[in-house]
Amino acid sequence: MHKTFLNYIGGEWQTSKSGDILSSYNPANKTEVVGSVQKSTREELDEAAAQAKKAQKAWRKLAGAERGNYLYKAAVIMEENLEEIATTMTKEMGKSLPEAKGETTRGIQILKYFAGEGMRSDGDVIPSTDPSALMFSKRVPIGVVGVITPWNFPVAIPIWKIAPALIYGNTVILKPASEGSVTAAKVIECFEKADFPAGVVNFITGSGSVIGQGLAENKDVNAVTFTGSNNVGKNIGNIVGARGGKYQLEMGGKNPIIIAEDCDIEAAVDATLSGGLKSTGQKCTCSSRVIVQSAIYDQFKERLIKKAKEITVGDGMDASTWMGPCANEGQFNTVKYYIDKGKEEGATLALGGNQLTEGNLKNGYYIEPTIFDNVTSDMTIAQEEIFGPVLALMKVDTIEDAIAVANDVEFGLSASIFTKISIIY
Numbered sequence: 001m002h003k004t005f006l007n008y009i010g011g012e013w014q015t016s017k018s019g020d021i022l023s024s025y026n027p028a029n030k031t032e033v034v035g036s037v038q039k040s041t042r043e044e045l046d047e048a049a050a051q052a053k054k055a056q057k058a059w060r061k062l063a064g065a066e067r068g069n070y071l072y073k074a075a076v077i078m079e080e081n082l083e084e085i086a087t088t089m090t091k092e093m094g095k096s097l098p099e100a101k102g103e104t105t106r107g108i109q110i111l112k113y114f115a116g117e118g119m120r121s122d123g124d125v126i127p128s129t130d131p132s133a134l135m136f137s138k139r140v141p142i143g144v145v146g147v148i149t150p151w152n153f154p155v156a157i158p159i160w161k162i163a164p165a166l167i168y169g170n171t172v173i174l175k176p177a178s179e180g181s182v183t184a185a186k187v188i189e190c191f192e193k194a195d196f197p198a199g200v201v202n203f204i205t206g207s208g209s210v211i212g213q214g215l216a217e218n219k220d221v222n223a224v225t226f227t228g229s230n231n232v233g234k235n236i237g238n239i240v241g242a243r244g245g246k247y248q249l250e251m252g253g254k255n256p257i258i259i260a261e262d263c264d265i266e267a268a269v270d271a272t273l274s275g276g277l278k279s280t281g282q283k284c285t286c287s288s289r290v291i292v293q294s295a296i297y298d299q300f301k302e303r304l305i306k307k308a309k310e311i312t313v314g315d316g317m318d319a320s321t322w323m324g325p326c327a328n329e330g331q332f333n334t335v336k337y338y339i340d341k342g343k344e345e346g347a348t349l350a351l352g353g354n355q356l357t358e359g360n361l362k363n364g365y366y367i368e369p370t371i372f373d374n375v376t377s378d379m380t381i382a383q384e385e386i387f388g389p390v391l392a393l394m395k396v397d398t399i400e401d402a403i404a405v406a407n408d409v410e411f412g413l414s415a416s417i418f419t420k421i422s423i424i425y
């Protein structure tokens with residue numbers, strides 16, 4: 001029997017007056033409901049903002065060390081619940097259980113790090129030309145911070161936004177992506193158990209266009225921190241900026257991995273598969289453009305395909321699974337769209353490209369590890385973020401060409417290179 005989670009506003013778990021819920025389904029087993037959350041209204045968001053504003057007055061006055069104690073306590077409670085949180089994550093968005101445990105551990109470490117931040121220097125003394133002047137900078141809270149997060153890292157991303165905001169005396173309202181909301185609710189339960197004062201940590205679920213947009217528009221929300229897709233992020237930045245609020249946007253990527261001719265090919269193959277296909281390619285940092293020097297192109301491609309064929313695809317809860325399903329139906333359809341687009345535009349499908357339907361796989365959103373060959377920069381699959389298990393192999397002659405191809409996209413997020421020489425560019 002699955003559980004329906006409530007909003008957490010002003011220190012109380014509350015049912016939405018809408019009477020509607022949103023359910024999260026297991027992408028490895030489409031008919032299994034992992035849990036449900038509230039489909040909240042704009043009025044409930046306004047209430048959360050008012051509560052957060054009220055609570056911030058006292059929260060900002062606590063010593064940093066005292067705020068740090070709350071964060072540390074939440075981290076310890078999360079540690080006690082690590083297994084449950086990670087299992088929920090795997091069931092809700094499909095990443096393998098070891099990856100989900102790794103992410104939960106990362107969230108705990110981030111909380112502990114920021115707990116310590118309450119005892120570290122929070123400013124600088126700056127030399128002045130006037131000997132009688134004391135010039136200094138000091139970090140001060142902004143007020144209420146709205147936190148809008150995606151589904152691909154449903155623990156680490158909310159925490160890496162919430163923890164720094166809280167330690168400096170801000171209060172927060174978290175609105176997670178619907179497809180990661182049940183996992184996020186379990187994290188918020190740990191914050192509740194850590195006894196944060198009412199209104200310091202608030203949690204509200206619902207659609208992006210109502211609750212996400214509402215956070216961007218609400219004047220009591222002094223800053224918005226967002227991670228997600230480019231279009232949504234740009235819209236949020238415009239809305240918050242227009243009302244004089246502060247905003248922070250972390251968005252998509254189309255990241256290159258350069259394979260130089262002098263590299264250790266086995267190490268480069270392993271890194272390409274891990275960087276491109278772990279979490280089913282659903283990372284902003286996923287290295288989806290594999291730029292290979294022509295001298296080793298065929299050798300590298302052959303090794304890459306051979307090892308990619310060995311990848312075990314399945315339910316993230318199975319110990320033998322290396323790669324899970326796409327996180328949801330929308331993402332599954334997007335990946336299929338880009339595979340068709342790659343074929344249409346003349347890239348050669350060197351491996352995969354199909355839905356997997358054998359045995360239990362038929363119940364989930366599974367796509368084979370997919371490798372395209374002969375990809376050029378003008379193709380859509382070389383320019384747009386796919387967010388799926390699809391690698392694009394691109395052949396270049398020189399390192400200079402490789403760097404030019406690597407830079408030939410509108411994105412700039414992460415990049416890697418496999419070589420034995422130092423490159424100064």
Ligand SMILES: NC(=O)c1ccc[n+]([C@@H]2O[C@H](COP(=O)([O-])OP(=O)(O)OC[C@H]3O[C@@H](n4cnc5c(N)ncnc54)[C@H](O)[C@@H]3O)[C@@H](O)[C@H]2O)c1
Binds near residue numbers: 148229251
């Ligand atoms: N740069 C990074 O650190 C980073 C990290 C993780 C994910 N991402 C990016 O996130 C994307 C995948 O995540 P996603 O599909 O959840 O992204 P998304 O943009 O669809 O959703 C992100 C969040 O925004 C909310 N939202 C949707 N519409 C909104 C609106 N009109 N106004 C306000 N909020 C709205 C969603 O409900 C969700 O909480 C990818 O592009 C990926 O690269 C980036």
Ligand SMILES: O=CCCC(=O)C(=O)O
Binds near residue numbers: 152153283284285286
């Ligand atoms: O999806 C974006 C976050 C990427 C990340 O944290 C990672 O690759 O570990």
